[in-house]
Amino acid sequence: MEKKKALPILFAVMFLVMSGFGIIIPVIPFYAEEIGASPAQLGFLMAIYSLMQFLFAPLWGRVSDRYGRKPVMLIGILGLSLSFFLMAISSELWMLFVARIIGGTLSAANMPTAMAYVADITTEENRAKGMGMIGAATGLGFIFGPAIGGLFSQMSLSTPFYVAGSLSLITSLFVLFVLKESLTSEARNKQGKNRPSLFSAFKGTTSILFILNLFVSLSLAGLEATFAYFAAQKAGLSTAQLGLIFMIMGFGSAIVQGGLVGRLSKKYGEGAVIQGGIIVSIIGMALILLMNSFTTAAIFLTIFGMGNGAIRPAISSMLTKTAPSGHGNITGLLSSFDSLGRIIGPPLGGFLFTISIGFPYISGIILSVFALLLYQVYKTKATTKNSLEA
CATH class of the missing domain: 1.20.1250.20 (MFS general substrate transporter like domains)
Incomplete structure (x- = not known):
């Protein structure tokens, strides 16, 4: 219950x-x-x-x-x-x-x-x-x-x-x-007797979802590390304006995660939410390249944030459904991939920004497209596996 x-x-x-x-x-x-x-x-x-x-x-x-x-x-x-x-x-x-x-x-x-x-x-x-x-x-x-x-x-x-x-x-x-x-005592004892290896979750078709999450994390981290400089050059935005923009984006993302992800997942499945979130984030990042004012920056970044915010909860939900127990092992590994994205993303974004101010966002779009393709690979393999088991 x-x-x-x-x-x-x-x-x-x-x-x-x-x-x-x-x-x-x-x-x-x-x-x-x-x-x-x-x-x-x-x-x-x-x-x-x-x-x-x-x-x-x-x-x-x-x-x-x-x-x-x-x-x-x-x-x-x-x-x-x-x-x-x-x-x-x-x-x-x-x-x-x-x-x-x-x-x-x-x-x-x-x-x-x-x-x-x-x-x-x-x-x-x-x-x-x-x-x-x-x-x-x-x-x-x-x-x-x-x-x-x-x-x-x-x-x-x-x-x-x-x-x-x-x-x-x-x-x-x-x-x-x-x-x-x-976690009940019975569940803890059961997992104690049949403890999976630390990286047991990263195998087979589920490994694709972890890589997908890494790509999403990389694109977000690269944007966060360079957006202040990008916005200053493209639209002359101040620090105070940037703070307000990120606040608006945060509220938009929170609304999607707290109110829409559950409903959409129940109606269409987590897979549809992941794909939809990636597509919306691609659109948002592409629009960011065209921003020229406080208003357009706030709208375009919020579109990206709403799409990006839908992806992680849906991935977490889908991964934890793949195993009846050992959820901490799965979510711990997923968090580790998030952190890896936050380690690599900022310096990579900064390096690309020095080449051209739009490159971090173009690379974010490319990473998101790869993430979308990865989900198609995951879906195909999972469908094949289920057919063979049936």
């Missing part, structure tokens, strides 16, 4: 987690610069977090299959809190790097565990809806978090880190006393 009450609680948890993370986003560059970081060192500081998540997300997902979602989620949130407080008291650059390494290593537990939790408490019919709600919570957190961080940064550059750390502590208490464990 579906545990309907648990999903809104998990939504609140992930919103608070991502709000805390979002608080420090607008402050980190200035804080690191104040301590003495060069632009190159700042790049490494940002990348090391994603690298740790790439390495540890599959491990945490696997641990949650064995010991339960709640304790692993607590580790992730408390680890995030610790990293924020360590950053707040950092007086040397190496201290910031230590804090980011700790934060990336431990907080890598949050997203795969949350997605595995959704897989535990939802029926296959409503799986995409649950995954979409997690995506919406994440998106909304990234909208409100930076606004809060910008406000508290007026007091001092270290204040947002204390606020983020405190919010994460409060969130951990909420998880401890309100969120119920989703």
Whole structure:
């Protein structure tokens, strides 16, 4: 039976987690610069977090299959809190790097565990809806978090880190006393006896979905890394205008993930949602090349964000349906591919931008087309496999 009450609680948890993370986003560059970081060192500081998540997300997902979602989620949130407080008291650059390494290593537990939790408490019919709600919570957190961080940064550059750390502590208490464990003792014991290998999810036709997700992540990361420069040159947009544009995009993406993905998946299937999301994101990225004002930038980026936002929940839902158990193993590996995209995407986008300001978006379109073709390959192989089994 579906545990309907648990999903809104998990939504609140992930919103608070991502709000805390979002608080420090607008402050980190200035804080690191104040301590003495060069632009190159700042790049490494940002990348090391994603690298740790790439390495540890599959491990945490696997641990949650064995010991339960709640304790692993607590580790992730408390680890995030610790990293924020360590950053707040950092007086040397190496201290910031230590804090980011700790934060990336431990907080890598949050997203795969949350997605595995959704897989535990939802029926296959409503799986995409649950995954979409997690995506919406994440998106909304990234909208409100930076606004809060910008406000508290007026007091001092270290204040947002204390606020983020405190919010994460409060969130951990909420998880401890309100969120119920989703993985039964019977399920944990069963998985303990028949534990799949760490990369068992990455095999056969399902491996195609992981690669598809990587392409989607690469195109998004490349856009995020270069859009500020692109918009400034194409339309003369200010930092404040860019912040508002990303907020509008975030709301559009959250609406799609929280309200439409579940309904469309139930009616047409996750495959149709993945294909539709890729097509819409291609259209949005192509239109971005034509932007010439604040209005066109906001509209075109929101179109891209709505298409891109539909893809990940549908992929998560489809992948978790491929196995009756070991959902943490699957979602951990999926999160790892997301992180890999965030590691490779920004420097690749920056390099392409130096060649021509439109190249990151043209490459994003090409990657998305490849993703669309990959899904067709997956669909053909899955259909053939089902026919043979029948």
